[in-house]
Amino acid sequence: MTDTMFGSENEQWVCPNDRQLMLRAKLHTGWSIHTFQSERQRKAQALEKRELDLIMSVIHRAEQLELIEQHRIGRLVERLDNMRSSAMGNGLSQCLLCGEVFGLLGSSSVLCLDCCMKVCTKCGIETTAGGQKRTQWLCKICSEQREVWKRSGAWFYKALPKHIRPIKDSILDNRKPVIERGEQLPVARSAPISYTWAQSRVYLSESDGSDAELSECSSDRKTFASETNQRRDSESSGGQVQTPQSSFTSPTRGNVHIESPSSLVSEQSSSSSFNPGLEDEVIDHSRTLLTPPALSRAGSLRSSSTSQKSEGPQADANRDEDDLDQAFGATALVASKKEEEPDVEGYDSDDSTTLGTLDFSLLYDQENNALHCTINKAKLPVPRYKKGLKPMDHNGLSDPYVKLHLLPGASKANKLRTKTLRNTLNPVWSETLTYYGITDEDMVRKTLRISVCDEDKFRHNEFIGETRIPLKKLKPNQTKNFSNCLEKQLPIDKTDDKSLEERGRIMISLKYSSQKSGLVVGIIRCAHLAAMDANGFSDPYVKTYLKPDENKKSKHKTAVKKKTLNPEFNEEFFYEIKYADLSKKTLEVTVWDYDIGKSNDFIGGVSLGINASGERLKHWFDCLKNKDKKIERWHTLTNELPGSGYND
């Protein structure tokens, strides 16, 4: 449309007489045809060899410059990768680059605009965005990334150009075959090096080579040269006759010229000597060449029916070139793609700044092994629904609730949840959720994850934001208040989950009674068991063994507690055994879910004995050392079944 207007406007500057003269010259009519042909032949014969040498010298000079440029870009990319690999922190509680810990005693942190990681003020660069007057921060890695894109020209080509990184033998080895290939075909040497951004460019460079070869051949054989010129004239003349009135004469002419060298090259490749069948081959090849433009034109018409026919090949060519360029860009970035994936995954700059805030407090009751989490209130953003999805909350409000998890570990086993507040963006829960059986070891290893979600009755509940607190930050028996910004959901480390899945906790008491000459095992209670039934609960009971046990006499079972994940058993079992033999024994405790009519489900288990480790070993030793003293401890249940079969 615009081009047509420009075309019509352009006619003002052309007087009719000149236009008629130009048209007549293009059609090669009148007396000028012989003069034009003879002049052209004279130029072709006199300058072909010299022209070829000049063009080749320029291409060679461009190759050298391009090689220097590729090394320069390679050094830039190498430097950026070194910065990335030397980053030490996690970007959340530590500086992304130097690993310095944030907090009251640590340094203050700033958020990077690009990667949304936290860095200290020394490892960040303050920048003022053009549109906003607000000050923004970039970490040094992202700032260097922007510089690389500027200096390499990737900002223009939408991807990193081809580059050669320093001191890498594999790349140097890869370049040798290219050189060898170049020796065979000197003209084709420029293609692999000079034209790496787009495949269409490789095609054009092949045309260059064809033209050069054609010139060489024609300089040797004058008769063939004259035939070539005549054939070329007829082809170009035909092209012009077809569209004499078109305002896009140049692209049409260009297309014709691109085709003719290819057909002439096929002539040379088909046979080195001339034979009567040559014309037939030319005709067949020209038919093949004529098909792709028609297909491309039809394709463009199919994609956009409103565009004019004359714009067809241009629009289609541009679209194809863009796709090819992006594909080439993808190829160029394959090496660095893996490194960037963890940072870019789930990246959305809007979410990081508008996920809301959460006020809560944490208290670790060391004596009772309890972690009290008081969820006070939150300030949430207005939810933005995806396009195409019908909003369920028409008033733009949320139905928020809070979930707690202890990481690493099974999510369902240690999940706590507040009640849901309706139609509010500023919910006030004022609710305390308590984890029981939290040992000092847990306080060092565990991380509390607090998630804010939006409850929907008919669809999956929507995630709003989360925050994570390493429990080692808390001091025992001191309440600590938090007012944290909510963040994007981070992936859970799956490797930890696969090793040993946690299934809840159990409180066990041990006492060796000298009077009775035996071990008294007390099953007091369990906490946060995994749910094995469809109703979200279990019907747990506990079995204990004192291994090794040849006659299976040491089996004891508690009563079944219906529909609970936090049962209280308060039962004691007695094992008659000499004190000297006790150190060789192992106490196995397993928790099961009772099911009527089918086999019971295994929930979790724990072993105490010489071969145990951590808290369990300590509990066993304390029992042996302190006779006639009752010792209670919390233990973590895991999905590892200690020796027993699955069936009851």
Next chain:
Amino acid sequence: MELYGKMAATQDNKQKENSDQNFDYMFKLLIIGNSSVGKTSFLFRYADDTFTSAFVSTVGIDFKVKTVYKNDKRIKLQIWDTAGQERYRTITTAYYRGAMGFILMYDITNEESFAAVQDWATQIKTYSWDNAQVILAGNKCDMEEERIVSVDSGRLLAEQLGFEFFETSAKDNINVKQTFDRLVDIICDKMSDTLEADPAAAGGTPSARLTETPAPPQPSDCSC
């Protein structure tokens, strides 16, 4: 005689190229237009500050390298000179891709070269990147007595095509440096705008741009 001069200039250029590796940006520019409008003389005036009245038609393609400074940044310009004759069109259009800026030149004493500007503009759209910048230059403005194309006509056409406009003279060194400086300026502005408009592109992976459909939303946790 002139050939020896050209070869000497070429050797000097090679020495400069090899020693000059510490630059910040590399811009590739292209000069196009009808034959004999003064493209080669324009480039020689800018790169070497020389001028020759004798006309020697350019064979195919040629380029020169020049380093300029802008805001404490060293910018290396690779300036390609193309042959305006139609028989070299296949060779010259191959270099349109990769060119960040174009100087579209016509001769103010030659009506035909001005009439062909529209065709050259169409070639730029066909063979170059969408974000390439173009400046329209009316050369030989020192030949006022032979002028055929007026300043207003040139400026009006440039406005219609969306290009910047200069009237230049390679012979008298009028607006030669200004044309190149302006082209470098608008390319630098385009570079800054590109990174500010889409900063995620700098750090993002190209696979995100290859697929048309947006990534499916991540499934959130169920409460049940």
